[in-house]
Amino acid sequence: MRYSGVAWTGVGFEVAVLDGAGRPVGPAARFAAGRLGSLTDHLLRLQREFARAGQHLVTVVDSTNGVVDGALTGAGLTVYRADPWVLPARPAFGSVAAAELAGAAARDLGSVVRLEPGAGTLAGRGTEMVADIDASAADLERMRLAGRCRWAEPSELPVVALTFDDGPNPPYTGRVLDVLDRYGVPATFFCVGLHALAHRAELERMATAGHQIANHTWSHPYLPDLSRSELVAQLERTDQALTAAVGGEGPRMFRPPYGGRTPQVLSWLRELDTTMVLWDVEPADWSMPGADAIAAAVLAQARPGALILLHDGGGDRSQTVAALPAVIEGLLDRGYGFARVDGLPGPGRTPS
Incomplete structure (x- = not known):
């Protein structure tokens, strides 16, 4: 298994990939805002490379990043969401680092939530959201x-x-x-x-x-x-x-x-x-x-x-x-x- 994390920043996105032991697989990649298509193509290329080696790629975003999962799941990538309680504290502006997102899944895939096409970024948190809205x-x-x-x-x-x-x-x-x-x-x-x-x-x-x-x-x-x-x-x-x-x-x-x-x-x-x-x-x-x-x-x-x-x-x-x-x-x-x-x-x- 290979694990990628997609973080957002004040200027764009960062992608990091870890192996099953949580070690980096190559350097992190950065994409300027507006380059979501290039980011998606990057992950699809990695998915194909890993598949040839018998490895499956999963990609992790967090609940402060709702701008990428629709495009990623629509392209056929396997996407998960990591919630705040499984992640370290965020910086003042931005999500946690991409490697931290990937690491959450590498440590325990059961701690992150699978996002299916058409299900939305907040899949699995609907009951919580409705209760908050009612309150x-x-x-x-x-x-x-x-x-x-x-x-x-x-x-x-x-x-x-x-x-x-x-x-x-x-x-x-x-x-x-x-x-x-x-x-x-x-x-x-x-x-x-x-x-x-x-x-x-x-x-x-x-x-x-x-x-x-x-x-x-x-x-x-x-x-x-x-x-x-x-x-x-x-x-x-x-x-x-x-x-x-x-x-x-x-x-x-x-x-x-x-x-x-x-x-x-x-x-x-x-x-x-x-x-x-x-x-x-x-x-x-x-x-x-x-x-x-x-x-x-x-x-x-x-x-x-x-x-x-x-x-x-x-x-x-x-x-x-x-x-x-x-x-x-x-x-x-x-x-x-x-x-x-x-x-x-x-x-x-x-x-x-």
Whole structure:
């Protein structure tokens, strides 16, 4: 068996490989942000080399890295997640080192969690996440009423917001923008800092077209696993990357990856100058159920004021692109219009 770890940093990714005894197999490899395709090809090449020698390769990420596993599992790699309780402390900004991630699996493969295609980064932690969300309900409602959380706003106006998470992600972000341009529909893009760092052209195109650009953290972590300082750094670094690309004062809206929250996380967010945005309609396009299924789910769930969650990043998003014309045309046929999230009515607000 061979074990690879994929760590994230402030500039990209690091990959280290260990043998069954926990010894390094060659030097660590580093990939700049935006080079996820090269990182995937590197691991696939290693997988083929090890297979010829009768060795199986497993790859390990951690719960603060939700930007790579979709692409890796989709490419046919065997991917596991290591949770904080099996790892050493993280640095101030970044995951633990790649060798530490690989080492967790080398020491005890049973201590890490297998991630299957379509299952999501948090496979195996669903019960915990639901309990944390339930425990946060009262705090979340107070934030919503104070205008610090956008979610489930009743509306008499037949207007919805299309939102796209996890990009920018060429070529799919550009194809989404092509469709939006064709129909003249505005949208909101919740962008990941690591991708924003590398794909400035896509951000510039969003801004020029009048779409809203918002914050989706730097590395797509599960927020309850972060400290306060780590959460602040995730948001601030992403704001800086987005502002450097398109100017302005930086995003003032933020979407938590997976919708992950606890009362503690919400208390930290209330201290920051940002508005949290959740969603009402989720067709689970990230699991790739097929373009027809994505469109049908959106149309079945849509209602006035809905926040529709789609993805332009996180892996192959060809099904989302293919579904988008049917989504837009179906909503138009039902009399709906479209707005950016910051243009939807909220508590005490009228559309802008």
